[in-house]
Amino acid sequence: MQFNVQLDTGRIDLTSLEQQLQSLDPSAMADFDTLGRTLRISTSLEEHDIAAGLARAGIAVPVHAIERQASTCCGGCGG
Known part of the structure; x- marks a missing residue:
């Protein structure tokens, strides 16, 4: 599933975030659209x-x- 989160922050540590999410879901991925300030997970x-x-x-x-x-x-x- 994909989720979007609007954020006020300009920068985030994607590596740390993915590590936190992957501790529960090893296939979790995240990216951040700096223009739209949208975190996509x-x-x-x-x-x-x-x-x-x-x-x-x-x-x-x-x-x-x-x-x-x-x-x-x-x-x-098939995924």
């Missing part, structure tokens, strides 16, 4: 787990600020 975790991982990485956001995106998976790779 791909993971099988639920919103409350994402919020906890973000908090451990120094990014405090409420659970309701984590927006689940509609799936774009075509199922072609």
Whole structure:
């Protein structure tokens, strides 16, 4: 699943964030769109787990600020 989080911060430590998320979901990935100030997260975790991982990485956001995106998976790779 993909999630978007709007952030006020200009910089984040993606390595630390991914380590926190990957401790629960080894395939989790994140990137940050600096222009749109949007953190994009791909993971099988639920919103409350994402919020906890973000908090451990120094990014405090409420659970309701984590927006689940509609799936774009075509199922072609079997994943």
